[in-house]
Amino acid sequence: MRIVFITQDDPFYLAKNLDYLLKKMPPYAKVVGTVVADVSPFGKKETMTEKAKKTYDIFGLPFFIRYGLKFVTSKMSKQNSVKYVLEQHQIPLIHLESNINKPDSLDKIRAYKPDLLISIAGNQIFKRPLLDLAPLGCLNLHTALLPKYRGLMPSFWVMRYNEKYTGVSVFFVDEGIDSGPILVQKKVEIGNRSQAELIEYTKQLGMDCIIECIEKIHAGNYELIENDASQMTYFSFPTREDVKAFLAAGKRFY
Template sequence: MKVVIITQDDPFYLAKNIDYLLDQLPKDIEVPACVLFDVSPFGKKESFFQKLKKTWKIFGIAFVINYGFSFIKNRFSPETKIRKVLNKRNIPIIELEKAINNPESLKIINSFEPDVLVSIAGNQIFKKPLIELAPKGCINLHTALLPKYRGLMPSFWVLKNEEEKTGVSVFFVDEGIDSGPIIVQKEVVIGDMTQKELINYTKRLGMDAIKEALVAIKEDAVKVIPNPQERMTYFSFPTKNDVKEFKKAGKKFY
């Protein structure tokens, strides 16, 4: 079975976890290519200085300094570079000149004959032609227990709302937001984890869930878990006031 991964060039969490996923996949699941977007933590393309200004305004100077140092450090570490991970495994990198839903982009992706598309932190909206491009479907990882906490930054919101547990969900992508049928779901007890620790933990657990989902798809053994609209909650990017409440609840970013 051929799987094309769709992800972004994240400098913090993704490289080591995608490397781990590729190690865990059975030999009969092949990754012939990976679509790699520029990193975009706000869900859309913005300049570096726009991102820096927005981060400073919402999260404060200490947050910017901490992640700024991490960003610089990671840029010089092969373990945090998705390109290095893919190159060492001889997996071609697809860098699309046009939006992913553009017919030319779809043609490029389809040339690798994927049976399944796997979105890991993909930062573009998927439309029907892309969703239906691969015969066995398009799946996505979301680091929350769907149908709760659809949308952006679930690790922030579960901490702010003082949830006792969270988790990961791998689901079939449809034209909604995190609304497709769930294939695999795994729970996590949050305890006293910081947001950084929670992201690290759920990203790794998410790779195990993706592997489990792909094996189930390959073996035609998927047992769908409902993702009901009437039970969903949705969260967007936090505001400065949300960050104040996060800290007031005794939660920590790192």
């Protein structure tokens, strides 16, 4: 099984989780290439200055300082680099010069002859020609119990609304947003975790779920879970008022 990853250069959580995932890959699954987009924490392309200002305005000074320092130190350490982890596992980067859905980008991905695409923190909407490129489809990891909490930053929103449980869903991508049929889903009790602790836990659980998906697809005898659109909720990035409500409810970022 030839696999192409689609991800982004996240300096906080992704490198160590990709390393964990790659070390657990079954012998019949080979990651033959990876598309690595620039990091986009708010779901769209912005300059570094715009990202920094938005982080400060929404989350406040303590959050801004903590994650600003973490961003700088992560960038200074090879171990926190997605590209470094891929290099250590001898996985080539697929360099795209335009949007992933453009014909020239599709041609570059197609050249790696993938059987399966896997999006992990992918930050572009995938259109049908890309989804049809690999015969086994395209999987995506979402750290919430779909169909609830589609969209951005589910770890924030489940805590903002005092959910007792969240989870991880790995689903087949369609042309909607987090709307495809679910292959593997795991439920997680939030408890007294901070948002950072919840992200850490669900990201690694997500890697285990991806492995389980690969095993199910390889075996060919899986059942899909409906991602019921009538039950869906969708969230974008929070406002300053949402952050105030999060903190007023006694929730912690870290």
